[in-house]
Amino acid sequence: MLKHALGPRMLSARICFALLLAGLAWSCCVPADAVETELPTRFIMGANTEATSLHGSWNRRIFTEAFRRLGIALEVRVAPLKRLELLMSKGEIDGEMSRAPAYGLQHPELLQVDVVFAQVVFSLYGLKSIPGVSQLEDLRNTNYQGIYRRGVLLCEKELTPLLPARQLTATNSALQGVAMLKLGHGDFFCDVSSSLENEQYSQDFAKFIDLKKLFDISSPVPLNPYLAHKHLALLPRLSATLKQMEKEGLIAKYRQEAEAQMHQLYSLPAADKK
Template sequence: MTSLAPRSRRLALSAWLVALLLMLPEPARAASPDTVVLGSDQEAVSVTGIWMRRIYAEAFRRLGIPIEFAVYPTKRLSTTLDEGGIDGEFVRVHAYAAAHPNLVRVEEPVFSVQFALFTANPALRLDRLSDLPATPWVGALRRGVGVCENTLKPLLPSERLSEVTTPEQGLNLLLVQRIAFLCEIDLAMWAVQQSAEYKGVTGIRVLLPLGEPVPLYPYLHRKRAELATPLAATLKQMKAEGLIERYRREAAKEFS
């Protein structure tokens, strides 16, 4: 009996150690980062859509994070991101963050754009925005473009200011002279005119710039706020390498 006691104790101790080891957590595995879904109002087949996708595909490749893209109308895009239905958006103005507390601005602009009133009528002249209400002109803006909405809606009654959902709709209204002016972004107007449908269109010009060129920033939903700093650093490096402009030229060449 006495000779079995030490052995029994050793067996009991071994069993206890095995049980303890089984209770310990498994070694942590490196979790694959979640796919980031970026939204845009630019279709993948548009020149701007191709340009933007190349920028962000390369940026997130460098970050080692899978990425997908989703397309929405401008207004719905804003609502979807606010609600966390997607993780981020290609670009918005700096002040956009103030009205959207659920979002985080990535503190590195991708590029700058010019907001302006465009026209197809060579006879129109407008020296100052304050002169616009005194004209008989009817115009349009793209729904969801905040600078245009905030600038024109206080100036003009609703019967003189309609809304469109795409730059193409606005350009068509200009070309058939349904409107005298369209409030848009120079990049959007440039992009539309790169497409085969509008390649030969001439006579579209800036009637009046609205302020100075505006830098545009990526935005993320706050649930992905940890990506803001590394994404900013990556975009800054890509700009230093000349990639942003190179991707723009490559995208335009596909439509030439």
């Protein structure tokens, strides 16, 4: 009855109108970070190291070339690790240059780029050895004061079950952590090897000369870039581009260039760096 009353043209018009309304309703409900089907024209990449650090310089060389090949304008935003995590959750940055697997496990909504530039080790450092402590478990039920860099998830995860909160302090940088050790405000400092390497290739390297590795708390861990989920279309393209650059020997070449830049910036003879 309805079909005959309205006629085929009127019925088609109503169906189209209903579909249009449904489409508008769907678009209103889609979150702002919905998956993009095309490559972005601009990308904000988070980093926790400045361009004047070893790993900061190295990573920027890599991603500047990768995004140039993709025809995407790259902006790098620097912040501490914990702040970068917050910026990612708010959608204020599109990705991060380098994170350990623990970060991906904590944020399954993010996309891991399956390219590894470096492997790092998480360790405890100190100005002197700690009597009776040669592994993490030895810290349990002790009065030792620990320091770790805020946002380094593996350090936080391993230390919090062993020591109460009053015996743990989080800092924003390795430099702050070592300064606290020298002031007697801690017995050890937990961080990732790349962070200490950055400091040793810097104008503050003299402040780290007395720092000793006490022991490792992890085996070698790969570092990967991570993207916000909305950049699903970019993931395979960026991965392929980075892998091609690796085949061309550019990743290793950029590392050498970054090391040379550090020696030039801070007048560090190569023999001083081990």
